[in-house]
Amino acid sequence: MVIILGISHKEKYKFVSIRWKLVSTYLLLVITSLLIINVFISRLILNIYIEQRKSNVLIRANIVSNDIKNFITLSSAKEAIVYVNPIAEKYSKEIRGRIIVVDKEGIVKGDSNKEYLGETFRHTEIRNALKGQTSTNIYNFKEYGHVLYAAVPAIVHNRIVGATLVSVSINDIYKDLSHINQNLFFISTTCIALIAIISFIFLDFSFKPLERFTKAINSMAKGDFKQKVHINTNDEFKNMADAFNAMIMKLDQVDKQRNEFVANVSHELRTPISSIKLLSESLLHQDEDNIYIYKEFMEDISAEADRLNNIINELLALVDLDKEKLHINYKITYMNFLLEKIVNRLKPLAERKNIKLTLESDEKIQIKVDPEKIQQAIINIIENAIKYTQEAGKVQVRLYSQGKWCIIEVKDNGIGIPESSLKQIFDRFYRVDKARSRKTGGTGLGLSISDQIVMLHQGIIEVESKIGEGSSFYIKIPNDIKL
Template sequence: MVTILEVGHNDKKKFISVRWKLVSTYLLLIFVTLIIINIFISKTILNIYIQQKQNDTFTKANIISNRTRYQLASDRMNEEWVKKAINEYSKEINGRIIIVDKNNIVKGDSNNLFIGDTFKHDEIQKALNGENSRRVYNFRDTGRVMYVSVPVILNDEIVGATLISVSIDNIYLEVKHISRKVALISGISMLVTAIIAFFFSDAIFKPLGQLKNAINKVAQGHLEEKVNIDSNDEFKEVAEAFNIMILKLDQVDTQRKDFVANVSHELRTPLTSIKILSESLISGEDFNVDVYKEFLTDIDSEVDRLNNIITDLLTLVDLDKEKLTLDLKITYMNFLLERIYLRLKPLAEKKSIDLELVLNEKIQLKVDNEKIQQAIINIIDNAIKYTQTGGKVKLKLYNEGKYAIIEIKDNGIGIPEENIQNIFERFYRVDKARSRDTGGTGLGLSIAWQIVSLHQGTIEVESKVGVGSTFYIKLPITT
């Protein structure tokens, strides 16, 4: 009777076994993690694309405003070259351009529909009040449209406003296409993981079935039954503990803890760190509140580090040489460095670091403004991180032959000579413990190197331990 009941419920027990619980839980955690990562990647890419579109549109709007401000102020917007310029810019950005005077009268329209009409749009009003404005609308007929407006200023007086409207449906379609690819990759990864997990779980839990059979026989009175498991893992330890009963339980528990400690020492990545810390919390007993807080703090730190790595990896993907198209424009490097200086000065002041900017020469280069700015910020940020409180970081711009030199010098901890050749490698960190404390991912200098290389430039480093480091960003001067 017992045998019949056991057979009758065999399939049901299969679905509540430890094997199925562990495998299903593991797959569920992977599934949830992949969903979160996919959503994060999609949102991040969308924000980056929209921000780039916004910056480009603002730039175009300011250019148009500067070119037409004299004509707008003197009511000469009907000149043929002005109309032609507005139409050319409209075709270039694939959008509509409307220019109004300070009385909201339309003086220029790339579609020639509203000229002479009064045009009171929210973005126009903000521009006439001296504000740059941007807003995205979702129209039923035309889809998502970005409105960008800037004031037209002449002799410190607002004489009108420029409004540009451009469709951004293509951005959403591109992000949707990328999201589908990421989802497909995630689905394939999930399927492969599931297959591997089921195959491995079958092999892993086979000794457990042998142990169960032995326990059932002992329960029936066959005390001579022994468990012989031909493996070299925890199951063998459990079998040995079963054979000598309760006397060996403490030894097995010690071996288990030693095993976890050894594995945690070898694993390096943030995800595995989070997993180890979580397993330690789950498997530990009688932990007090302070221990829980300490573990959760470490997990939070690893999550932050993982976010930084994802962000930097997205940047590295964007810097793929085969796919990247640099948006090269003539840029006044003095103005660019001033903006970087003002942006990082508060960060330096938090550590009482004297951030100095020296601009002895006026230099303009043909660069991708946003990307070269990121490269410079990454290096200065490193200099601030690895300079002691009360130290000094100096940013200098000058010419040297056919190159413009951006020099970043600090009196920080310095870099050992044998490590200098490796600092631009991905994930390389001279002092891993210190990098973890400062939030470093080991990707910042690699990103800077790749950006500068794409501009046909180089980065040279001089450093001495205990004295400081000097980075020379050399960019070619093109005529």
């Protein structure tokens, strides 16, 4: 009991680990297989030995029958015994067994042990032999052990005149078989021990990658996303390591973006709040009663409040889109009219930068969408185009259909997006130019929100862009959305 209580947690873990379970299962299969093979081999060898012995005994029995068959039919019983018994004794010594010869009535004419001479002998094998059947059987006697009985008929001129029964001990066969079984047991035990040792070594080597995974995952749980698993084997563990490293790189990137987002949002929230506070304090300390000055200050405060409200709305929109059971209220929507409303709403924003905002729609398109949400996605992309287009530039919005898609194209001649950033612009918190984004008031959420809304509509957004030439966004919404 003390020894059991003294086993460490690590030692206990070894006996419940996957490694130990695999080795135990493998050894159980090996032991079961070897047991079946050993039993099969043992039975096969026993059968071969016994069949060989049976064959030899039957040959001897037939020889004895041939030698004594002419003496069995003598008229005098005593005369028959005088001739038959010496022959039985002679062959008995040669085969180291007992020979009993009977006539057709079952009366013993010869017995190498002289025990049943003159008596009637009705043994099973004798009865079968007197019927013309050669028979053998094995008996296990408590006193003598395993004994083989073989009986053959004695035939003269196609007439059965008697039978010969030969009984020999086959204990030597079982003794040899016992030695063979011992050797098989020794070989099997040695094989099992070697297999166990090799299995432990091999599995210990094979499970090293799992220890690396465990170490890396534990580090991740503590917030360390710099861990990588290096595995050089060309197997599933290598594939797992590559997938794990890609995942941890993505998590590290998301963590960095989250930190940047928190910093950016903090900055963005602090800026309008600071401005509102500064403007309010200026008004409080204002001695003049000029209403125009107060009006100008209040307009600035209102603008900063709108800016703060926009940031909060984007954050709330992102939270709403993350809900698993977000309800999409599909309606048949006239997309031409929806885009006209959006363009008219954003024209004042474009005119402030002297940007020409135009809409082109040559065909009338009606599809099932959630008007409010899809409007938010389109506005984010057009606003983004206006924001990153220089003054006196142009932003073109075009509506058309292509196959199963309703396509809304937003094209600008602005600063463009680097090719290396095209795959990341829809990631949350990602901003191509952080300095420029702060200047323009972006939070890095607009495109992510648009992408999620379009995906909720079973659509996609594609982007083409060149630095210095501009960007083209293609919002593709299926015109046969399956509800």
